[in-house]
Amino acid sequence: MPDNTTPNIDDTQFRQIDHARLFPEERPAHAPRILLLHGSLRTRSYSRLLSQESARILRRLGCETRNFDPSGLPLPDDAPDTHPKVAALRDLVMWCEGMVWVSPERHGAMTGIMKSQIDWIPLAPTGGIRPTQGKTLAVAQVSGGSQSFNAVNQMRVLGRWMRMLTIPNQSSVPKAWDVFDDAGRMKPGPLYDRVVDVMEELVKFTLLTRAQSDYLTDRYSERVESLEELSRRVNAPAALGGAETTGD
Template sequence: MATPTSRESSEMKEWHLKGQALEMDWVKALDVADAMSCFEESRKEHPLKVLVLYGSLRTTSYSKLLACEFARILERLGADVRMYNPAGLPVKDDVSENHPKVVELRALSQWSEAHVWCCPEQHGTITAVFKNQIDWIPLSLGSVRPSQGRTLAVAQVNGGSQSFNTVNTLRILGRWMRMITIPNQSSVPKAWTEFDSTGRMKAGSLRDRVVDVAEELYKFSMLLRDHSAFLVDRYSERKEKQEKGRLLSQAEKEAEKKTDVAATG
């Protein structure tokens, strides 16, 4: 599949740094050679394709700042990273499938091999902004499953004390989307104290954990991506393809049930 176009998929991506900010970038100094060592040839021939999603439209969005740090670290590891901007994405309905923001999001999901989900905690759970993005990624588009078999890393930011409500919810979503969620995760309490005035994460154990999560996602993804189709292959789907010629959409299955009920009624 061709690389999807995106406002943030241009040559100068939003998380890229320039000038003095680039010279002082802590990510450049990371010793990640061990994480890349087992995948040198594969990394050069086929960089890992990572989609990063965040869950806030605020001008100062700490989930977006955290997402940008993940993007920088993953690029340092050799990944090809895309970040989706949720601004302008319509609320999920049954008439907006051809909206440019919906088309862009679905294309990025199909293109990707791994995801990073960064979401703020709002009222003890994920935000509507984030859930709306997942709602627009269907479990199937014809016979294509846009998220099945992708690896996933989850992270959250909190306005107050540390919580794991959001990452736990994100794990449930990842399972429902048939993704392989890595064991490690990141939760950043009092996020407003963990980023400096330039939007960069301050040195400390919370930043180290973010690097840990990015490395782990990279390792799991590189190990599993060539085997993901085998790992998620299901007897029920093979049977459906044999009987129907392809995987049916949920709407087609419901229509088939109604036809069967009418025929036997």
């Protein structure tokens, strides 16, 4: 029966919490699928080394991992989305259930290389599906100097904007040149232990949420708004050369 204390709610689209969907008895049995992005093209890229070290830990935790190489990825809007590198990135985003973003901090921010990868991921529905919505995310950064959190803080904002479930923990690796050995492996110590913590937490959150990610991100406002209206609103700035702005 409609509740007359909330007259502004559309009762045809309002839903009580569905505990069966929130706590499903059947859950996926396959290995969690995690995509890792890094934000540097240098021959000895510490963000790449950290993403590779993270992937090793994730595989030890039972995950299937893919590391995307951003070399050759065009600037956003400087090539069609059929470009092979763009298509490869988008296919991996559709494949994964969780992501790890690792960026150097450059001029107090994430790198343009890192941001370009994220900018190529569409926000609007592709075939009725938002590629990142409901997927888990862990963020990490490397710095040449003292420890900082500017890049991870920026990536957290982006993760929320992309409707991802960004885990509470994160990794910031200062003086990265002194943290990796000549073979490119991360040295043991508190910084390495923190990376293990972050990957462990990412796997836990992925296992907890992947079966019901669609339900967790189902929104009353979008049930009220038609798909056609939503698509028009999301893509409207594209005609002006701007970026998609939804994601709140």
